[in-house]
Amino acid sequence: MASGGDIKATFKLFATKNNGAEATSKDITRWCTDAGVFGKTCNSNNLDIAFSKVKPKGKNTITVKELDALIAELAKKYKDDKKCDEAEAVTKIKEKMSNTQPKGHGTTKTSKTGNVGKMTDASQYTGSHKERFDADGKGKGIAGREELADNSGYVGNYKGEGSFDQK
Known part of the structure; x- marks a missing residue:
């Protein structure tokens, strides 16, 4: 089982608000996707619902304090995918999430067609x-x-520009 310090350090890697102290629902979704937490019944919709339950009123982010409550809510659906009890599901989720590094999402790929x-x-x-x-x-x-116009005052096809005053 991973220690609590590991998951807190990993939280800071995925959190994008307040210098890594707070995470949005999108940050947690990306974290769970990278960790492989989602399955058939435990998906991003369940995560959004759990996130709404544990986040403080009037805020769109959570801190490390709310992370345990979020994982406990998520474990209720995760246990159905993995056929285990809720306590074991919490342990498995924490272990997966603490051993995950952020992956590059949205990186540019080169064309295969040429x-x-x-x-x-x-x-x-x-x-x-x-x-x-x-x-x-x-x-x-x-x-x-653009075809830039010559605004020198002469007609377009006049070839003797600058010769008017010369005699």
Whole structure:
């Protein structure tokens, strides 16, 4: 069985509010998902209900103090998945949760199809899109997106700019 200090240290890893002192329902859901606590009957809906029961009135977060009560509420459904009594379910949940490290959720993955390479290679662009990039493939910024007008006061096709006052 894991000691109480381990689960408190792990709580700080998953808690996102108040410098790791408070955790939201989303933080606890992520923690239970990473720990493998959820099953058929013990799921995130049950966790949300248990979270609502143990959180202080008017707050959206819990502290380490409320964690034991949350685990006890969660154990009521967890025992049905694991076919054990409630005390054993609490022990199993605490052990799983204390031995869990946060995993990277929402990390960017590279494409397996290979079509992305063509989209990011500016040398293969044609038409007006080709004008948006220089020879190195770097974007030209606004100069590449808009046809900038010459506001010098001369007509567009007049070739003798600056020669009016010269005689």
